[in-house]
Amino acid sequence: MINVKNLSYSYNKDGNYQVKDISFHVEKGEIFGFLGPSGAGKSTTQNILTGLLQMQEGDVQIVGDDIHNLSKERFNKIGMSFEQSNVYSKLTAKENLDFYAKLFDVPTTSSEKLLKMVGLADKAKVKAGEFSKGMKHRLTFARSMINNPELWFLDEPTTGLDPGIAAEIKNIIREKNGQGVTIFLTTHNMYIADELCDRVAFIVDGEIILIDSPKNLKLKYGEKIVEVEYMENGTLCTDSFSTVEDEDKRKLAKIILEHEIKTMHTKEATLEEIFIQVTGRELR
Numbered sequence: 712m713i714n715v716k717n718l719s720y721s722y723n724k725d726g727n728y729q730v731k732d733i734s735f736h737v738e739k740g741e742i743f744g745f746l747g748p749s750g751a752g753k754s755t756t757q758n759i760l761t762g763l764l765q766m767q768e769g770d771v772q773i774v775g776d777d778i779h780n781l782s783k784e785r786f787n788k789i790g791m792s793f794e795q796s797n798v799y800s801k802l803t804a805k806e807n808l809d810f811y812a813k814l815f816d817v818p819t820t821s822s823e824k825l826l827k828m829v830g831l832a833d834k835a836k837v838k839a840g841e842f843s844k845g846m847k848h849r850l851t852f853a854r855s856m857i858n859n860p861e862l863w864f865l866d867e868p869t870t871g872l873d874p875g876i877a878a879e880i881k882n883i884i885r886e887k888n889g890q891g892v893t894i895f896l897t898t899h900n901m902y903i904a905d906e907l908c909d910r911v912a913f914i915v916d917g918e919i920i921l922i923d924s925p926k927n928l929k930l931k932y933g934e935k936i937v938e939v940e941y942m943e944n945g946t947l948c949t950d951s952f953s954t955v956e957d958e959d960k961r962k963l964a965k966i967i968l969e970h971e972i973k974t975m976h977t978k979e980a981t982l983e984e985i986f987i988q989v990t991g992r993e994l995r
Contacts, residue, residue, distance in 0.1 A: 712737050712738060712739045712741070712773075712774060712861075712862055712893040713735075713736060713737035713743075713760065713771075713772070713773055713862070713893075713895065714736045714770075714771065714772040715733065715734055715735050715736065715756075715760075715769065715770075715771050716734045716769055716770040716771075717732050717733075717734055717768065717769040717770065718730055718732070718733050718734070718756070718759065718766075718768065718769035718770075718771060719731055719732050719733075719767060719768040719769055720752075720755055720756075720759060720764065720767050720768070721767065722755075724767070728917055729752050729755045729917050730752045730755050730756055730759075730917045731752075731916075731917040731918050732769075732918075733752075733756070733769075733914070733917070733918065733919045734919075735912055735919060735922055737893060737895060738893070739891075739893055740888070740891050740892075740893055741893055741894070741909045741910065742884070742888050742893075742894040742896060742907050742908045742909050743893075743894065743895055743896065743908065743909065743910055743911070743912070744896045744898065744904040744907070744908035744910070744911035744912065745757070745895065745896065745897045745898075745911075745912050745914060746898060746899065746901065746904055746911050746912065746913055746914065746982075746986065747899060747913060747914040747915055748899055748915070748992060748993065749899065751914045751915050751916065751917070752914055752916070752917040752918075753866075753897045753898075753899075753914060754794075754866065754897065755917075756897075756914075757864055757866060757895070757897050759771065759778070760773060760778070760864070760895070761789065761791050761864055762778070762781055762786075766778050766779060773785060773789070773862065774788050774789065774861060774862055783816065786815075787815055787816055787817045787858060788858075788860060788861045788862060789860050789861070789862045789863070789864065790855040790856055790857075790858060790860030790862070790863045790864065791855055791863075791864045791866075792851050792852045792854070792855035792863075792864065792865050792866060792868060793851060793866045794848075794866040794867040794870055796844070796847035796848050796850065796851040797851065798839040798842075798847055798850050798851060798854070799839060800838065800839050800840030801838060801839075801840060802838065802839060803835065803836050803837060803838050803839065804822075804826055804831055804834050804835050804836075804837060804839060804842075804850055805822045805823070805826065805835040805836065807839055807850060807854065808822035808825055808826070808850075808853065808854055808857060809822050811854050811857055812857050812858075815857070815858045817858055817859070818859065819857045819858055819859070820856060820857055820858075820859060822835070822857075823835070825853040825854075825856060825857060826853060828853065828856075828883060829849040829850070829852055829853045829876075829879070829880070829883075830849065830876060830879065831846065831849055831850060831853070834846065844871050845871045845872050845873070845876070848870065848871055848872065849872070849876065849880075852865075852868060852880060856883075856887070860892065861891075861892065861893065862892075862893045862894075862895070863887065863892050863893065863894045863895070864894075864895045864897070865884070865894060865895070865896045865897065866897045866898075867897065867898050867899075867900070868880055868881075868884065868896070868898075868903075869881065869900070869903055870900075881903065881906060881907060884896075884907060885907065888907075894907075896908060901981060901982035901983040901986060902981075902982075902983075904925070904982055905925050905981070905982045908924075908925060909924060910922060910923060910924050911923070911924070911925060911928075911982070913986055913989060913990060915990045915992050920989055920990050921989060925982055928982065928985050929979045929980055929982075929985070932980055932985045932988055932989070933978075933979040933980035933985070934978060934979075934980065935953060935954045935955050935977075936951050936952065936953060936954065936977065936978040937951070937952050937954055937963060937975060937976070937977055937978070938950075938951050938974075938975070938976055938977075938978055939951075939952065939963065939966060939972060939974070939975045940972070940973040940974040940975070941966055941970040941971060941972050941973060942970055942971040942973065943970055947973065950962075950966070951978070954977070
């Protein structure tokens with residue numbers, strides 16, 4: 712669905728590259744996370760892939776087309792939801808979606824259905840200029856689905872949203888992916904990436920450090936530890952044991968045999984902890 716080879720980009724064309732010789736691919740039906748701190752090159756890469764920035768160096772194919780082929784057929788196949796909402800403030804929510812729908816040559820989803828999906832059905836006749844930042848973000852997200860895209864670019868899709876709405880947005884993403892939509896998710900939020908992504912790429916200072924699945928990264932970089940809460944002489948005790956060290960395994964087996972176990976769970980590293988461990992950078 713996306714093939715990128717040796718992509719580089721310099722805003723000033725002065726040898727100072729914001730994206731430096733990166734290569735990756737995104738399979739059809741995959742949720743691919745592009746993860747890194749602010750200024751890492753995430754948005755620059757996304758803007759090139761969506762045609763907002765002109766290619767400088769490298770080769771890129773999107774939904775089977777060379778990136779230089781700015782055909783309307785390709786734009787009929789992709790959807791884009793940006794972190795910075797760019798809705799028309801003097802139009803109502805419904806008018807925003809209805810206007811955008813006219814730009815496509817393919818069947819579109821009704822504005823009423825989309826507004827209901829993102830919890831804005833009761834705001835259909837309200838001008839977007841009166842919306843909060845979170846409501847504008849939801850409207851932008853709804854608009855990105857209007858042409859039923861095959862390839863969906865999402866930039867920080869849950870930013871600025873309360874937990875309940877964010878959960879609904881994630882459910883929509885899962886539902887669309889279940890229908891076969893390929894998703895390119897740009898974010899610095901490792902928790903949403905861990906929840907949704909099949910594979911992730913870590914990008915720092917314009918360079919991709921690694922690409923793998925969240926599960927594989929946790930197995931490779933996470934500690935293999937079991938935390939146990941158990942009763943001993945009427946007291947609740949907590950201990951941690953390695954699952955690879957023989958002595959710890961013997962101690963754990965002894966506790967399981969001789970004590971009442973209250974809780975027991977494995978401890979795995981978070982994607983954020985792994986990102987810091989691998990890159991030496993924090994997500995800011």
